[in-house]
Amino acid sequence: MAPAAGRAAGCTVLHVDMDAFFASVEVRRRPELAGTPVIVGGAGNRGVVTSATYEARRYGVHAAMPTARALRLCPTATVLPGDMALYTEVSRSVMALFRSITPLVEPLSLDEAFLDVSGAGRRLGDAVAIGEHIRARVYDEQGITCSVGVAGTKFVAKLASTRAKPDGMLVVRPPEVMGFLHPLPVNALWGVGPKTEETLLRLGLRTVGDLAHVPARTLQRALGAAAGTHLHELAWGRDPRRVVPDEPERSTGAEETFSSDVDDPAVIHRELLHLSERTAGRLRSIGCLARTVSIKVRFADFATITRSRTLGTPTDVGKELYDTARALYDALGLERARIRLVGVRAERLVDAGAAHQQLELGAREHGRRDAELAADRAARRFGAGAVRPATLLHRSGRPGGTGPRAARTGGRGHPEG
Structure with missing residues (x-):
């Protein structure tokens, strides 16, 4: 059928967002959970929700x-730990599908x-038509749904996909932008966090339309020159940014919050090893090497420090990160x-195929990387954790219940739709 004229x-930009991505992948793996509340995240007192099905939402x-609060709100929910290798x-x-449609992803x-x-x-x-094609293929090939926003700019397309959730598509043509934008609350604008929202509400600006009709100079005085100008432009639907294909990931890593505060260096060392292994696996999955390794340490009083070191040679080997x-x-x-909490992060990433490598590597380094690649293959076949260092075999069962329960990992973060 020919598309309606x-x-x-005026619409050339799509924003495609998987619906409750991590949770949807878990339901795909366990179809008996379809239609039930499912939570992906850490268990225990310090666990944190990473994703939830719409039934839980x-x-x-x-x-x-x-997670503890989530279970009070929805006690019948199934809590699953998640599998980042599977989600990746x-x-x-999905990204390969997008690139089969356009190189501008x-x-x-x-x-x-x-x-x-x-x-x-x-x-x-x-x-x-392309948005409909994407939605159908994602469902047919991956067994999950996505929502699509179609517009003339990135900003409006992203807002449209949010409004289309779950499993929908919303088109906002250029003549319709003001009617779409101006009734929205001011916190729908990119760059409006809690503090900025509080300032705008004090000025009596509750909707994007309210903000749009305030002179730019007034906003600049209240919010600063850059922020005021930025929000004024967005309120009128002006967003000159183009789609930038294949923006390289700048960093990736993992961190863990302990179920109770830990003061044993041996426990911290085991956790750093676990996080380093996870981070190295993530590097290999995206075809990158790390030039810099950083750690994050959060104390019982929530004070947080970070430290980093640049490596002599970029790596994706967990033992070297550790x-x-x-x-x-x-x-x-x-x-x-x-x-x-402790965290490990790989930074200043470079493409593994193009990175300059030392011509001679010792047998130990070769053996370690080969072993980790074999572990990657086992994880893909048998699930995460199928192969791991002997030091970590009893990690979750050590005395005192100090095993970590919540984890977060990612390159630029993983917002859930």
């Missing part, structure tokens, strides 16, 4: 909420991306400090 006139459950694999397949996280489809119309139809992370931690001289 003019239904996508109806009870008020949302990402970044403590599904994400790579800008991933924002594992579960969302902008697409510029201005060059794909002759082959696939207008932006609406050696650096442990040295950074030991150099802090914390002794019996009570630790709430």
Whole structure:
């Protein structure tokens, strides 16, 4: 059927967002959970929700909420720990689908991306037809749903996909932008966090339309020159940014919050090893090497410090990340400090295929990387944790219940739709 005339006139930008991505992948793996509340995240007193199905969200459950609170709101929910390797694999397949449609794909996280489809119309139809095509193929090939925003700018397309959730598509053509934007609350604008929202509400500005009709100079005096100008432009639907394909990930890592504060260096060392292994696996999955390793340490009073070190040679080997992370931690001289959270991060990433490598590597380094690649293959076949260092075999069962319960990992973050 030919597309309706003019239904996508002036629209060349798509924002595609997977619906409750992590939770949806888990339900795909366990179809008996379909239609039930499912929470992905850490268990225990300090666990944090990473994702939740829409059945759980109806009870008020949302990402970044403590799992204990989520279970009070929705006691019938199934809590699953999550499998980042699986989510990464599904994400790579989805992004490959996008790139089969247009080379102009800008991933924002594992579960969302902008697409510029201005060059794909002759082959696939207008932006609406392409959005429908994407939604159908994601469902057919991955067994999960996505929502699509179609507009003339990135900003409006992203807002449209949010309004289309779950499992929908919303088209906002240029003549419709003001009618779409101006009734929205001011916190719908990019750059309006809680503090800025409080300032705007004090000025009596509750909707985007209210803000749009305030002179730019007034906003600049209240919010600062840059922020005032930025919000004034967005309120009138002006967003000149183009879709930037394949923006390289700048960093990736993992962190863990302990179920109770830890003051045993041996426990911290084991956790740093676990996090280093996870981070190295993530590096290998995205085809990158790290030039810099950093650690994060959060104390019982929530004070947080970070330290970093640049490596002589970029790496994706967990043992090498761990050696650096442990040295950074030991150099802090914390002794019996009570630790709430530790994290390991790989930074200044470079493409593994193009990176300059030393011509001669010792047999030990070769053997270590080969072993970790074999562990990657086992994880893909048998699940995360199928192969791990002997040091970590009893990690979750050590005395005192100090095993970590909540985890967060990612390159630029993984917002859940």
